[in-house]
Amino acid sequence: SGLDPIFKYIDEQQNEFVQRLKEWVAIPSDSSEPQTWDKVVRMLNVTADKIKMLGGNIEFADVGSQRMSNGQLVHLPPVILAELKKDPKKPTLCIYGHVDVQPAKKEDGWTTDPYTLTEINGNLYGRGASDNKGPVLAWLHAVEAYQALKQEIPVNIKFIIEGMEEAGSNGLDTLTEQRNMTFFSDVDYIVISDNIWISKKPALTYATRGNCFFFVEVEGQKQDMHSGVFGGSIHEAMTDLIALLDSLVDSRGRILVPGINEAVAPLTEEEEKRYQGIEFDLEAHKKDSGVTKFLYDTKEEILQHRWRYPSLSIHGIEGAFSDPGSKTVIPRKVIGKFSIRQVPNMDPSEVEKQVTKYLQKLFAERNSPNQLKVTMPIGAKPWVANVSDPQFVAGRRAVQTVFGVDPDLICEGSTIPIARNFQDVTGKSIIMLPIGGADDGEHSQNEKMSRSNYIQGTKLFAAFFYELSQLPQK
Numbered sequence: 001s002g003l004d005p006i007f008k009y010i011d012e013q014q015n016e017f018v019q020r021l022k023e024w025v026a027i028p029s030d031s032s033e034p035q036t037w038d039k040v041v042r043m044l045n046v047t048a049d050k051i052k053m054l055g056g057n058i059e060f061a062d063v064g065s066q067r068m069s070n071g072q073l074v075h076l077p078p079v080i081l082a083e084l085k086k087d088p089k090k091p092t093l094c095i096y097g098h099v100d101v102q103p104a105k106k107e108d109g110w111t112t113d114p115y116t117l118t119e120i121n122g123n124l125y126g127r128g129a130s131d132n133k134g135p136v137l138a139w140l141h142a143v144e145a146y147q148a149l150k151q152e153i154p155v156n157i158k159f160i161i162e163g164m165e166e167a168g169s170n171g172l173d174t175l176t177e178q179r180n181m182t183f184f185s186d187v188d189y190i191v192i193s194d195n196i197w198i199s200k201k202p203a204l205t206y207a208t209r210g211n212c213f214f215f216v217e218v219e220g221q222k223q224d225m226h227s228g229v230f231g232g233s234i235h236e237a238m239t240d241l242i243a244l245l246d247s248l249v250d251s252r253g254r255i256l257v258p259g260i261n262e263a264v265a266p267l268t269e270e271e272e273k274r275y276q277g278i279e280f281d282l283e284a285h286k287k288d289s290g291v292t293k294f295l296y297d298t299k300e301e302i303l304q305h306r307w308r309y310p311s312l313s314i315h316g317i318e319g320a321f322s323d324p325g326s327k328t329v330i331p332r333k334v335i336g337k338f339s340i341r342q343v344p345n346m347d348p349s350e351v352e353k354q355v356t357k358y359l360q361k362l363f364a365e366r367n368s369p370n371q372l373k374v375t376m377p378i379g380a381k382p383w384v385a386n387v388s389d390p391q392f393v394a395g396r397r398a399v400q401t402v403f404g405v406d407p408d409l410i411c412e413g414s415t416i417p418i419a420r421n422f423q424d425v426t427g428k429s430i431i432m433l434p435i436g437g438a439d440d441g442e443h444s445q446n447e448k449m450s451r452s453n454y455i456q457g458t459k460l461f462a463a464f465f466y467e468l469s470q471l472p473q474k
């Protein structure tokens, strides 16, 4: 086909493409703490340089400041808005991605250094390899392939690349509103590749869960105390917090906050049947994840609880003694962190009220003199696409061209916070076109992307440009 020279170029350049991913992974652009936002900015500069080399116009859009939990106001990293040369006769595709990463330390249990991309048995290990540096580079390499062969890219291309996705995409929602009539006005399609397949088969994603992230702070004394001197005679902040955290979810994974489960859209018969038809190998999932016993026994229940029911996870406690050894301390202030994944018909502002009211009631029952503060720094809504949108036809055809199979049509249990905002504010067609493998281990130790997914994924994106251009013009 006409795409063959492009695919050949991508195959020939694959070592160079892997080398570039190595350079990107080497930048520890962890967005979880302002202390490392300078690395996020460095990563955004490197990304912008690459887009400039492809002839792109770049704007570093300012998205203001964020008030941190300690009251400090910190300037956020900018968002890259970019555009390649425009031809008004072609449709315009806007590619969203992020170049920040989750935190990673070798001592967390990585086999290799998280910031040194290391290839083992065809897998490229490194923080951000799959989430989301690999896919962002794959888009840029797909553009590069057309340009290197002096072939016209069949669509106009815009980019939105941010460095705060893992921290909730703060500021990007307002920027989207501000630029709706300008940057977004000529956009026909928005594509996001920031998630994974559910099996070895390629997939198109039409829904994601949202996320409400909570901080529960319990403050006791002015300083940490000796547990031999004060233990037994004071209300300990950590004891209060553990009681609160233990009241959120039961051992069967059921959320205990009143109102949460009641809000969830009921499972229809038609939807239930759809789950039976989904190819999902539970044994392979167990093997890949290392989970020996799930909360549910059937593939249908597991997928439903990953895609269409809320879940509550407890992530950590700031201020708790967590080093090795035995320090007999009573921490003065502790902050529990948990999040609740959001599904239709949940509303993050309602969830915030429900959680706050519930925790305040439980805390009051403890008669503790300590101070309780509940905040929700992230409140991202779930996203559901219109699957009859022509963009899904282009996605399916591109998968068929590169992989020779029909893609699975799947949902995503995790969250791309800005997806729902793009949909609500711009009204544009959105698709998720993942290239990450089911066993990539995003956010985990030993995150990886296979060389094959990275390179075939680059071809998929090149084919997607072509297939979009073949759709009837809007």
Ligand SMILES: C[C@H](N)C(=O)N[C@@H](Cc1c[nH]cn1)C(=O)O
Pocket (backbone or CB within 6 Å): 131, 132, 165, 166, 167, 168, 194, 195, 211, 213, 378, 414, 415, 416, 417, 442
């Ligand atoms: C799906 C995406 N690659 C991702 O990992 N998103 C994060 C975003 C998030 C949600 N709450 C806070 N950050 C995720 O789903 O955890």
Ligand SMILES: [Zn+2]
Pocket (backbone or CB within 6 Å): 098, 131, 132, 165, 194
């Ligand atoms: Zn991501």
Ligand SMILES: [Zn+2]
Pocket (backbone or CB within 6 Å): 102, 131, 166, 442, 443
């Ligand atoms: Zn992520």
